[in-house]
Amino acid sequence: MPHTGEYIKKLAERHGRRLESLLPILENVYEDHHIIPEDAMVEIARELDVSAAKVYGTATFYSFLETSKGGKYVIRVCKTITCMMHGKNQIIKELEELLKINLGETTPDGLFTLKETNCLGQCHRGPAMLINDTPYTELTPSKVRDIINEYRLIAQKSAS
């Protein structure tokens, strides 16, 4: 990340420099970059005056605070019980085919990352998934195709 120092300093100013600000800062970094890289953790440790290991240990506890780069759109498909019962495997298969990647991978254009996650609290409308923060429910393969197409269009527009 370029200018990591300044960037983290700004976040520290926004969220505060107490240890209590650690999670909000980490979440903010992830939201902005879809990764919490090493240098950012070092700067956070510096700002909050804690050890870098502490920042790392805390970040790795939370499954949404990832230390490897995720795509612009991170897809998290619920794999828990009711979504499993209602066909989440089919949804994942559809997504893998659509995006031409396997679970856990990111498309070469950096647009999509495909992951599984635990219950999203949408069980009555399963199968469900999140794309970044937005939930999508009652998924079917054709619905998934439409959703992905929509995101591709948005990405194209914002690129041109």
Add this chain to the structure above:
Amino acid sequence: MDEKVNLKIDNLSVSVDTGTTILEAARKINIRIPTLCHHEDLCVAGNCRVCVVEESGMGRLQPACAIPVSEGMEIHTNSMKVRNARKQIIELLISEHRAECTTCYKNGKCELQALSNEYIVGESGFLPLVPLKGYTIDEFSPSIIKDDSKCIRCQRCVRTCDQLQSVGALTVAHKGGEMKISTFFDKPIYEVVCTNCGQCVNRCPTGALTEKTYINEVWNAIDNPEKFVVVQTAPAVRIALGEALDMEPGEIVTGKMVAALRRMGFNAVLDTDWSADLTIIEEGNELLQRLKRVLKDKEPGVKIPMTTSCSPGWIKFIEHTFPDFLEHLSTAKSPQQMFGALAKTFYAGKIGVEPSNMVSVSVMPCTAKKFEANRPEMRASGYQDVDFVVTTRELAMMIKQAGIDFRSLPDDDYDTIMGESTGASVIFGATGGVMEAALRTVYEVVTGREIPFDGLNIMPVRGMENVREASLKIENPLPEWDFLDGVEVKTCVAHGLSNAKKVMEQVKNGEADYHFIEIMACPGGCLGGGGQPLPTSPEIRKKRAEAIYREDAGKKIRKSHENPEIIQVYEEFLVEPLGHKSHELLHTTYTPRNRY
């Protein structure tokens, strides 16, 4: 709180203070409850669950280490329910553990092994998780080996590194089945802020954290007829070595240790105590020079307070944590490295051995010394000044390997030269000892009189208080030191890096008006070093300290500057303190390092 709480443990009544844990109450009446994550030096974790006990009327078992007693409690430490649960917990730990005791470095000294020994688990255990785990072993550090496959995740190491040492090199990472002890981004320990102090090693109940051993290298050197092998022994080894050889804490085994080393085949058995006396001369003079340059000459840029520099864990800590304050460090090398530099120069010349054929071994209470010996600065003799460092624990192991019956050994004396020492150097092994030794010499240099303490015992700097302060008023100094007349020399002693950090924060904020600060990385000083026999506890460290002061009191010579072999080395070789030769061989520089 002086209120008492009454309870029953295994039908025995006991009355303890409010706030006492079930574990402490049980110990009071000699009921042993097994523990793993609990350690007297650390805060309560309550995560291993082997200490669970049954409380009448409660369905769930209670962790004895974490639950405070309450009035009328009835505790059972040995019910069927407790035994079954405990056995299963041990089985679970073992299923996650690469239990290969016969080839394990911790074999025989492992708390998990001892516990499973009591609960003989047998073959009926759970499925082995080890093959699924992809455990790694980090062997890059010259001091410390971290083997994740031996870790039971008790977090003692993390608490040690955080709370006792304020270093934070270790952390718990990930969660659930993936949870593990890790460094920042799981880098090798060598690459992070670890000070190599070994305090985590001292508290790890298993073989997951151990010192890197050089036992084989040392035996190879001894066996090599071409090599002349000298060994030096640090002050704190002689008062603790016995513990690893079935003796009680607090026994002084200097003579037996020398005899054992000689039997093992070292060509010369010499003493780090000797170079500790030398350190006092160099460091003491450096202090006086600095005071002169600051107080008399008003030279800008000369830094006081000056801090000691003989603890390599402390050196690495300040390099990482306060890289802008390295000029406060005395430039004097540690006794180990002064010894090393002189062994391959002065001593080699004296006995007519080619330095290239000399192997210099040191026995240290410390794991950081292994790193120190490997520092690029430590090649003043033209060779690596100290080739191999073994800890007190490793020496005990070698003595056993050599088939020596340690307890029955007759006392023996060190070789000479570089073998004679004083009471001042002996106390280097305890927190406050360097300060006391330095003051004994410095005061006399400045005033021409002995330091005005009963029996030369400077009590205010002794003890186990985290941070201790003492001041000494200089009156009627010799003419050369007249600028010190009436000056109250203020000193401070801190042990354990978290205390060091507190003192340095004061220095950083300009709140410290000390002249001289002694800092030891380990709790209690070297006697509590990361290479000392296991287990460690406040009680054991106290006994070691008592032994050290007993040894000091029994010495004929109590002041470093009166050591005849020190006087001799200046006459024959070094010429004068802080002189050209000293500068070349006995002083060093420091390297700022990354804080994160």
Add this chain to the structure above:
Amino acid sequence: MKKGLKRLDLIFKNEHDCDVILKKSLNRSNEELVEDLISSGLKGRGGAGFPTGLKWKLTAEAPGDEKYVICNADEGEPGTFKDREILSSVPHKVLTGMAICGRIVGAQRGFIYLRGEYKFLIPELQKAINDFHELTDKMKLPFRVEIFTGAGAYICGEESALFESMEGHRGEPRNKPPYPTDAGYRNRPTVINNVETLAHTYSILKYGPEKFRDLGVKDSRGSKVFSVSGDTPIPGIYELEFGMTLQKFVDDFGDGDAKAVQVGGAAGFCVPRKKFDKTVIGYQGKLTGISLPTGGSMMIFNSSRSMYNVLHNYLDFFVEESCGQCTPCRVGTQQLLLGIEAVKRGDKSSQYLEKLLELAETMRVTAKCGLGQSVANSFSSIVENFREEMIY
């Protein structure tokens, strides 16, 4: 829809009289308010079912320079989604409950710990909070609510793990005692309540304790919001009266072929068909036999479902979501998972299930927190009732 259990709408009723409720309540003494809560019989809707009035009373009495009120919106229990609905449709009720609680215990700051999966709720929720602050400002009630978002860790719903998380640590549960009422967030006395619990306090403040108390049965008073999912033609959120039998519930919500219901999520119990009419839904007590560990999740499985797959899915969840600090839970969950796999494959004989049942029992009595302690609920109830399915 067929006639069956009465749908209630205490919680979701569209009432916008916060100002009135607040004013009315603030004019009463703390003692009176707590007394009302206690006599209403309201118990926590998120965890162990602790009496809410007593919790507030204890916190009010605990010494502390600062105190806090925390709304637990971490809702991570598989099959539970009612808190999301409450927070999006009636947030003002929750906020009112928090503010009154703050007055009673002496807290001026409240937090909503919102799970990361519910971030999409933030804009609306923040707006509700802002509106609410306008109201409290007008009444000169010094109470402010902030949102704190989680980041994907089920265990952070456990109250002490939640405090750790808010303080910037890993969400590892603490030793108890001390309890939150004495030392919670920042080691200060803290009330932590589930979203639904707080929403109920609104109704109690508004309609009085009797109306609430009249609903339900002994030990389990009032209405309860259920999250219904699985093999049901009508999945969704329903407010029902405590005290129904599971049979009644299945008659209403099942697809006619229900073979089991998982009551209380993955941490709850699996009840087989033959026990439907003996199982009363409510807190642990004389009438019920089983407790309702978390927020009223009801997952229905019909006869097409493999209970092995169901249990496997739960255990997978626990292996991942255990914080990992204590031995019985960290290793125990892995052993249970691998164990049922080994039995299914035939690598271990069916007798190994006995060892696993024993292990689950050990976890119940030795684990540090509710997660590890409650794995045995689903494990034992599924293995004991569907043993055949585990083996063949």
